Amino acid sequence: MDIAFIVAALIAVAATVRVITCYNIMHALLYLVVSLLAVAVVLYTYGAPFMAVLEIIIYAGAIMVLIIFFVMMLNLGLETAEHEKAWLRPRIWIVPGIFCVVLLGELLYLILQNKQPSAGIQVVPPKQVGMALFGPYLIAVELTGILLMAGIVGAYHLGRQHKKTVHRFLENNLNT
Amino acid sequence: MINAWWIIGGVLFVLLNTAAGLIWLERRMLALWQDRYGPNRAGPFGLFIVLADTLKLFFKEDWIPPFADKVVFVFAPAVVVASVLMSFVIVPFAPGIVVADLNIGILFFLAMSSLGVYSIVLGGWASNNKYALLGAMRGASQMISYEVFMGLALMGVVVLSGSFNLQQIVESQRTVWFVIPQLLGFLIFMVAGVAETHRLPFDIPEAESELVAGFHSEYSGMKFGMFFIGEYLGVTLISAMVVTLYFGGWLGPSFLPPVVWFAIKTFAFISLFILLRASMPRPRYDQLMEYGWKVLFPLSLLNLLVTAAIKLWLVTK
Numbered sequence: 007m008d009i010a011f012i013v014a015a016l017i018a019v020a021a022t023v024r025v026i027t028c029y030n031i032m033h034a035l036l037y038l039v040v041s042l043l044a045v046a047v048v049l050y051t052y053g054a055p056f057m058a059v060l061e062i063i064i065y066a067g068a069i070m071v072l073i074i075f076f077v078m079m080l081n082l083g084l085e086t087a088e089h090e091k092a093w094l095r096p097r098i099w100i101v102p103g104i105f106c107v108v109l110l111g112e113l114l115y116l117i118l119q120n121k122q123p124s125a126g127i128q129v130v131p132p133k134q135v136g137m138a139l140f141g142p143y144l145i146a147v148e149l150t151g152i153l154l155m156a157g158i159v160g161a162y163h164l165g166r167q168h169k170k171t172v173h174r175f176l177e178n179n180l181n182t
Numbered sequence: 183m184i185n186a187w188w189i190i191g192g193v194l195f196v197l198l199n200t201a202a203g204l205i206w207l208e209r210r211m212l213a214l215w216q217d218r219y220g221p222n223r224a225g226p227f228g229l230f231i232v233l234a235d236t237l238k239l240f241f242k243e244d245w246i247p248p249f250a251d252k253v254v255f256v257f258a259p260a261v262v263v264a265s266v267l268m269s270f271v272i273v274p275f276a277p278g279i280v281v282a283d284l285n286i287g288i289l290f291f292l293a294m295s296s297l298g299v300y301s302i303v304l305g306g307w308a309s310n311n312k313y314a315l316l317g318a319m320r321g322a323s324q325m326i327s328y329e330v331f332m333g334l335a336l337m338g339v340v341v342l343s344g345s346f347n348l349q350q351i352v353e354s355q356r357t358v359w360f361v362i363p364q365l366l367g368f369l370i371f372m373v374a375g376v377a378e379t380h381r382l383p384f385d386i387p388e389a390e391s392e393l394v395a396g397f398h399s400e401y402s403g404m405k406f407g408m409f410f411i412g413e414y415l416g417v418t419l420i421s422a423m424v425v426t427l428y429f430g431g432w433l434g435p436s437f438l439p440p441v442v443w444f445a446i447k448t449f450a451f452i453s454l455f456i457l458l459r460a461s462m463p464r465p466r467y468d469q470l471m472e473y474g475w476k477v478l479f480p481l482s483l484l485n486l487l488v489t490a491a492i493k494l495w496l497v498t499k
Contacts, residue, residue: 032307033254036304056286059286059292062297063289066296067292067293067297067329068326071303071326072326074303074304074322075303075323078303078306078307078315079319132346
């Protein structure tokens with residue numbers, strides 16, 4: 007299990023690095039899908055098969071497909087890859103790089119500081135997840151639902167098109 | 183308990199042969215329903231047409247268009263076959279004969295079928311061709327929408343059996359097959375299944391009368407063959423899932439072994455798929471989407487709500 011975890015984690019990190027450094031947006035998105043799949047394997051090795059499958063269904067299977075769908079419609083070709091290349095000059099990397107190194111150092115320090123035995127891995131069945139969601143976390147679930155509903159209503163309002171009168175004659179009549 | 187490697191090998195062997203055999207079966211049956219002979223020259227009953235077709239595919243020029251995105255272009259056909267074969271991991275063919283007895287069986291199936299969309303989208307995009315791109319767009323929106331109803335229709339079965347595990351779902355159909363209490367769910371699942379495998383009448387991603395060959399216009403040789411085999415594997419998968427979820431899986435009178443019952447039922451649904459192809463006209467793209475979101479979506483929600491309410495009432499009574 008440890009080897010599976012390490013391999014999946016390495017793939018996730020490598021794929022995520024490629025997401026940032028890739029010039030071609032479609033390839034970057036594909037790396038992101040790979041990274042999500044690797045994270046799903048990590049979740050599985052840590053005893054959360056339910057979470058792992060949801061990660062694939064929702065992130066890799068639905069959200070990423072939608073994003074790729076829109077990128078596909080924008081039809082970004084070689085020109086945009088050139089643009090990206092121009093934007094991502096080495097100088098740009100310095101400041102984010104420093105931030106990341108600081109964060110990494112902090113993380114390593116915290117891990118080394120209190121070295122505790124890794125918690126026993128316990129498989130959580132889907133039923134238990136459901137019981138938790140509709141038991142102690144009921145209000146959180148409901149609030150999330152309301153938030154999502156507000157999002158849908160908002161999106162509908164923004165995307166609504168006013169009814170157009172197609173016929174030239176009718177249009178002229180309306181204007182006068 | 184049978185060794186897992188034997189099961190994996192057996193499942194792969196049977197599936198790949200079924201997919202190849204379906205080439206012959208589909209042509210013969212279509213011919214039968216259209217009042218002609220179909221392929222009947224090579225070998226007994228024309229069975230060797232499979233061999234001839236495969237040889238033809240292997241010897242065709244394996245062409246990658248210069249304007250295509252090479253890596254993605256090669257990668258896309260593999261995705262469909264891989265994702266469908268992965269789904270078969272959780273199908274129980276008989277008691278104990280299953281590759282992985284997962285607790286989250288149905289969810290795993292949904293996850294894999296949602297990954298199958300990538301093959302169409304990437305294949306269409308990487309071809310860098312207008313027809314392919316249009317086909318890919320249609321395919322993506324069709325498969326994303328129909329996945330929703332597929333998942334919701336399945337939840338009725340989950341509510342009744344109280345488990346995501348397919349073996350337990352089959353076991354809980356000992357008294358009555360779920361097709362009777364879940365008739366609506368079965369119909370929705372079937373329609374969504376046809377749309378997921380983008381078979382006729384829902385083959386608008388490839389719609390040859392308007393889009394040349396849709397998302398696989400630029401593909402030739404064995405790369406096209408992979409899409410082809412992936413489609414037949416998908417048909418087999420949906421038939422096997424329908425049988426497992428709604429028609430009692432391997433259950434049946436004891437004069438035949440359970441695997442045979444499973445095979446017979448699955449074969450019946452595969453034939454239904456082919457009959458659908460022979461008899462239904464293709465809807466327009468917007469009609470398909472409207473039908474999905476305005477008819478199937480409310481119906482599947484209603485089905486889930488009513489099933490859950492009745493189950494709750496029975497439990498508390």
